[in-house]
Structures are given as C-alpha cells and as structure tokens.
Amino acid sequence: MSLVARFTRSPEGLFGAAVLAALIVIALGAPFLFPRDPLSIVGPPLTAPFTDWALPLGTDRLGRNVLAELVHGSRASLLVGFAATLAAIIIGASVGTIAGFAGGLVDEALMRVVDAFQTVPGFLLALAFVSVIGASLPVVVLAIALSAWTGPARLARAEVLSLRERDYVAAARVIGMHPAEIAFRQILPNALAPVLALSAVIVAGAILTEAALSFLGLGDPNIVTWGSMIAEGRAVLRSSPFLSIIPGIALVVTVLGVYLFGEGLSEALSRRAVRS
Amino acid sequence: MQRAGKLVIRRLIGSIPVLLIVLVGTFFLLELASGDAVDAYLVSSGGGDAALVEALRADWGLDQSPITRLGLYLWNIAHLDFGHSVLLNRPILDVVLERLPNTLLLMGSAVALSFGIGSLLGIVAGSRPGSARDRLLSIGSLALYAVPSFWLGLVLVVVFSVQLRWLPLSGIETLASGKAGLDRAWDILRHLVLPVGALALIYLALYLRLMRAGMVEVWRQDFVLAARAKGLSRRRIVWRHVARNALLPLITMLGLQSATMLGGSVVIESVFSIPGLGRLAQEAVSGRDTPLLMGIIVISAVLVIVTNLIVDVVYAMLDPRVGASEASA
Numbered sequence: 001m002s003l004v005a006r007f008t009r010s011p012e013g014l015f016g017a018a019v020l021a022a023l024i025v026i027a028l029g030a031p032f033l034f035p036r037d038p039l040s041i042v043g044p045p046l047t048a049p050f051t052d053w054a055l056p057l058g059t060d061r062l063g064r065n066v067l068a069e070l071v072h073g074s075r076a077s078l079l080v081g082f083a084a085t086l087a088a089i090i091i092g093a094s095v096g097t098i099a100g101f102a103g104g105l106v107d108e109a110l111m112r113v114v115d116a117f118q119t120v121p122g123f124l125l126a127l128a129f130v131s132v133i134g135a136s137l138p139v140v141v142l143a144i145a146l147s148a149w150t151g152p153a154r155l156a157r158a159e160v161l162s163l164r165e166r167d168y169v170a171a172a173r174v175i176g177m178h179p180a181e182i183a184f185r186q187i188l189p190n191a192l193a194p195v196l197a198l199s200a201v202i203v204a205g206a207i208l209t210e211a212a213l214s215f216l217g218l219g220d221p222n223i224v225t226w227g228s229m230i231a232e233g234r235a236v237l238r239s240s241p242f243l244s245i246i247p248g249i250a251l252v253v254t255v256l257g258v259y260l261f262g263e264g265l266s267e268a269l270s271r272r273a274v275r276s
Numbered sequence: 277m278q279r280a281g282k283l284v285i286r287r288l289i290g291s292i293p294v295l296l297i298v299l300v301g302t303f304f305l306l307e308l309a310s311g312d313a314v315d316a317y318l319v320s321s322g323g324g325d326a327a328l329v330e331a332l333r334a335d336w337g338l339d340q341s342p343i344t345r346l347g348l349y350l351w352n353i354a355h356l357d358f359g360h361s362v363l364l365n366r367p368i369l370d371v372v373l374e375r376l377p378n379t380l381l382l383m384g385s386a387v388a389l390s391f392g393i394g395s396l397l398g399i400v401a402g403s404r405p406g407s408a409r410d411r412l413l414s415i416g417s418l419a420l421y422a423v424p425s426f427w428l429g430l431v432l433v434v435v436f437s438v439q440l441r442w443l444p445l446s447g448i449e450t451l452a453s454g455k456a457g458l459d460r461a462w463d464i465l466r467h468l469v470l471p472v473g474a475l476a477l478i479y480l481a482l483y484l485r486l487m488r489a490g491m492v493e494v495w496r497q498d499f500v501l502a503a504r505a506k507g508l509s510r511r512r513i514v515w516r517h518v519a520r521n522a523l524l525p526l527i528t529m530l531g532l533q534s535a536t537m538l539g540g541s542v543v544i545e546s547v548f549s550i551p552g553l554g555r556l557a558q559e560a561v562s563g564r565d566t567p568l569l570m571g572i573i574v575i576s577a578v579l580v581i582v583t584n585l586i587v588d589v590v591y592a593m594l595d596p597r598v599g600a601s602e603a604s605a
Contacts, residue, residue: 012415116297118532119577123539124557128569131561132309204422211424212543216558230427241434248427255422263418 006268013264019257027074034068038224042068046240060229060243061236069224070250076214076225077207077254080141084206085199087145092152093188093195099153100160101183111157114150122147126209130218137220140213144206151202152195159191197269200262204255211251226251280589287588291581296350298577302570303349307342309566358571363563368571372553376575378448379545379552383537385468386475387530394480395526398487402522403514405492414488417481425540429474429547436470443469446549471548475540482533483526490522524595531587535580 007013026033036042041063042055049058049066057066099110117125126143133139163169164187172182213219214227226247233243314332318324324332333339340348352359358368401413437445444450449464494500495518503513542554549555553572560568 112293113297115294116301116577118535119294119580120298120301120573121535121539121542121576121580123536123542124573124576127542127557127561128305128566128573131564131569132305132566208424212426215424215426216543216546216561218561227424230430234430237430237434238438241438244427244430245434248424248431251424251427252419252422255424256419259418259422 003268007264010264010267012260013267016257016260016262016264019253020261023074023078023254023257026071027078030071030075034065034071036068038068038072039064046236048240049242049246057246058242060232061240066229066243066246069229070226070247072224073226073229073247074250074254076137076219076223077210077251080137080144080210081203081207081258083141084144084148084210085202087141088148088202088206089152089195089199091145092149093156093192095149096153096156096158096195097160097183097188097191100157101164101179101187107157110153114153117146117150123209123212126213127216127218130213135218135220137223140210140219143213144209147209148202148205151198155195155198156188156191159194160187163187163190193269197262197266200258200265204258204262207251207255207258280592283588283592284585287585291585295577295581298574299350299353300346302573303346306349306566306570353574358574359567361560361565361568361571363560363565363568368568369575371556371568372571372575375551375553375556376579378550379538379541379554381464382468382471382475382545382550382552383541385472386479387533387537389472389476390479391483391526391530393476394483395487395523397480398484398522399491399514399519401484402488402491402495402518403510405488405495410488413484417484420477421481421485423478425474425478426543426547428477429471429544432470432474433547443467446547448550448552467548467550471544471550474547475537475544478540479533479537482529486526486529487519487522490525491518494518494521524591527587527591527594531584534583534587535576538576538580 007017042065043052043059043063045059045061045063047055047059047063050056051058055065055067057070060066060069095110095114099107125147126140129143129146130139160183169182169186172186177186210219210225211227211230214225215231217228217231219225219228229247230244233240233245233247237244314329318329330339356369358372360366361368361371364371397413397417401410404410433445436443444467446467448467449455449460450467455463500513500517503517508517538553541552542557544550545552545554546558553576557569557572560566560572
C-alpha cells in the first residue's frame, strides 16, 4: 500500500489535509478575491459582523474590510510557517549530519551549540533577533528558524549515527567516495524521514511564533497578519471584541489543521515501519 | 545524596561551554545592533561633543578590537556586571532581579497546574487507549495546543473581566491599595487567575499527550501482563503499575519545557501587563535597549540551566538507575 493510501485511512489526517488545502487555495487566491489593498479604507469604522453584505465580517477601527484582511493574512501565516520550517530543517539536518558523521571534537562542539540554542528561550531569541536587525518578512522567517532548528539537528544526528555503520556506507568508502558526498548524498536522504515527520510540529510552532511576534508589533509593518489584526483589535476589546476574536479563530483552525495533517502523516509512516 | 552531588558538579561543568556560547552569541547580537553604549548614553543624557565621545569610548573600552571587547564583556559578566540599562537608568542586574519573582510566580503556578491536571487527564485517556474517552481527550488536547496563548488570554479577559466582571483586567496586584498579608495574597491570586489559566490550559495539553503516550507504551510490557495474571483490579494496575512508570518522562519534559515556558511568559505578561521578565523584554525591544535585552537573555539561559539541574536531581532521586553509572565513572 502506498503512503497516500495509508494516509487516507486516517480521518484526522484527511480533515487536516482538507483544511490545509482550503487555506492554500485562499492564500493563493487572495489577490483575485480581494484585489484592493487589504489595508485600504472601505467603509465606516467598527461595522459589526453580519450586518452589511458587502462587508460580511464588518470593519475595524479604521474602516478596513475584516474579511479582506483575514484572507490576505493567511498568506503571511502560511508563508512564514512553511519557509521557516524549510530553513530550520535545512540548517538542522546539515548540522546534525555533519556532527553525526564527523564525530569527535566536531560533534562535541556542534552539539554544545545546539545545547546553547536550546538553553535560550526560543521566543526571546526570535524577539531579540528581529529587534536588532529590523522587522521584515525574511528576518522573521530566519528568526523563527533560528529557534526551531535544534530539534531536526538532534534527530538527524541520531539517525546518522545509526546509519553510518551500515554496509552500504562502508561500500561507498571502499569505492573511494568523498566523505562529504557520503554524508550528504548517501546518508542524509536516508536520515530525513523521521526529521520530516517532525515538520508538522515545526510548521505549527512557526505559525504561532509569527503570530506572537506580530502581536507584539515585531512583524513586517506593510503586511497584514493575523497577529497584528489581534493587536489592532485589542484597543477596542471592550466594545468590539470580534476584531480580536475572528483572526484568532483563523489561527486556531490553521494550526489545528497542520497538527492533524501531521498526525495522519506520522501514523501512515509508522504503519509502514511496522510492516517492513 | 553523594550521587546527586556528583551529578550536580558534572552538569555544572558541562554547562560552562554552553553558557560561553550563549554569551558569544549575545555579544555578536550587541555588535550587530546599530549604535553602541556611548550613543545610547548620549541620547539619554542629551548629547555631547566629539571629545567627550572619544573619552567615553576609551574609558569603556569601546575603541578596542572586537576580540578585546568580547574579553571585556565576558570579564564583566563573570563579575555579575551586566551593564547599565539606558531605558531605566539602572544596573541591568538589579532591574532583572526585581522583575524575576513575578515571572517565577506566574510560571511556577502555570507549570504546577498544567502538570497536575495534564497528567491526571492523561491517566484518564491512557487507562483505556482507543476508547471514546481517549479519542475525545486526545483531539481536545490537540485543539488546545493549537491556541495562541496571547489570544486565549484576550478571550478570557473578554469573558471574565469585561462581560462577567469577575476578575481584574491586568496587573499583578491592585496598585497602591495598601493591602497587606492575606488580603494582598488574595488580591495577587485574583490577578493571577487569568494569565495562569491561559498558560496552563495550553501547556496541560502537552503533559496530557505525553502521559497518554507513555501509558500506551507501558501497557504493552510484560509486567503489566503479570499484574493482570495475578488478578489485580484494573484500577490498581492503572494507578500503581502503568501510570507510575509513565510519569518519569514527564519530569524530563518539565526541564526541557522551561525555556519554552519562559518564552511564552513574554507574550502573556504583555497581554496582562504583569511587571515580570517578559514584559521587561518587550519594554527593552520597544525602547531599543539592546544591552537590557541581552542581559535578560543571558539571565534566562542561566535560569533554564538551573531548572534543568533541579529536574535532573529530582529525576535521579526518583529513579535509582539514573546517574549511577555517571557517578561511578
């Protein structure tokens, strides 16, 4: 049975996949659904949701369309979530592979760096990084990756340690392959599966961290994000709580979708492991 | 006890290189930040001429090479001199130590609550893996874990402070209330309910899932089969045999999570305006006080190391297998 077929047997995984697919369609379609700048003023301020059909979710303090902001906000969340995870896995898998394959002093030194990154609270590190370099989307992605790469690094190292004693690695050595080529072309691809199983958790964490950073005003100021929408709504929390509550629900649905998708995926992967 | 002592010494020595790497990292970030301590001083003091700038740079060692300055930075921190906060015009260490108790109170209560409730619910879920109760709790905990803590805090404020008016909006206690003793403790408790609740609700999901996963593992082991064969009641097997053995990984998680918890408190403290370490970090960011921010990072790292040390010692006391080989080595 293929991985896809095994995945479809998990109802949670399917639900998560459906949520993610819908979100990706919304994020990609945002410029067509709401071609105007989501930060432009379209109506009277603080229109309540479900009162005006042209503005189904109402307007915020400045009279901006909440639905348009929400739809455009999905782009930042998904982009940062996936990009930061990709960066974290590339950094982590490389460091872990080098540490595990080289061993000795290199391993020791790299693992102490991993320890150091795990000792500093990840959110504080991201906060400091963004505030020192300045808030923009690439910096936010890098800041989140910096606080998330240690998990993949540890996992990749553990995998590499068990793989490097295999016969095929010895064979590669015997035919005179360069150690770097053995590490990255022979060992790393085989060590990647458990690291990828971790990716859903990293994506979810990255989306939550991005939201928290932009909630504290450290997001890219020219982009609508769900975190900045919640922060915006906070000023009128007493009179119009919906402004903070709506983007939060979007965040919960997104992160839950990612978690469920990840659950389904790791279930499918572990079923294969049991069978083989 | 000797075993624990040796463990502590080993871990302390092991944490020295880690702390050094953290310090080099914060030094690097300080270098990256635009402007140095002299610029910051001039901004706060109203400026000065070029001669004063030169004199100050020479006096504070800022005209030296980066390597010399790194040495100076490490030397100062080794003497517990974290520098001066421009924003608050006070030594950084004093400010941080003043704010630390509030954060520890917040985190400690949240950890205790989430650990207690989370592991209990985990036992409920893990006592019959695969049952409807188990599935409900597992999905529910996943949903809780997907909630951003700051948003949950705001929702709790809307419900309990704005709508129901049961609990105070923000702060750690009523300002200038003149309360003392039990009255003051009650006041602080009322202020802590919402922020602690927001943090604990999210973190309990983690302990629930870990406890459940651990119990599923333990159910498969032979000694559980033996307990069943002896004819012990299910309740007794669940509590005395399965749950007990599944509890140890949760204690490790307490240490591993301490860094995450500290990070989470930054956002929650700003939502509820609690004058703790996290709120201080946010003030440092908005006030562009990079040395203060770096001081907070270094002190949090020390806090995380100490927490992990305590967790390791507790673990070694609970599980005699741990650390025995290290101590004899």
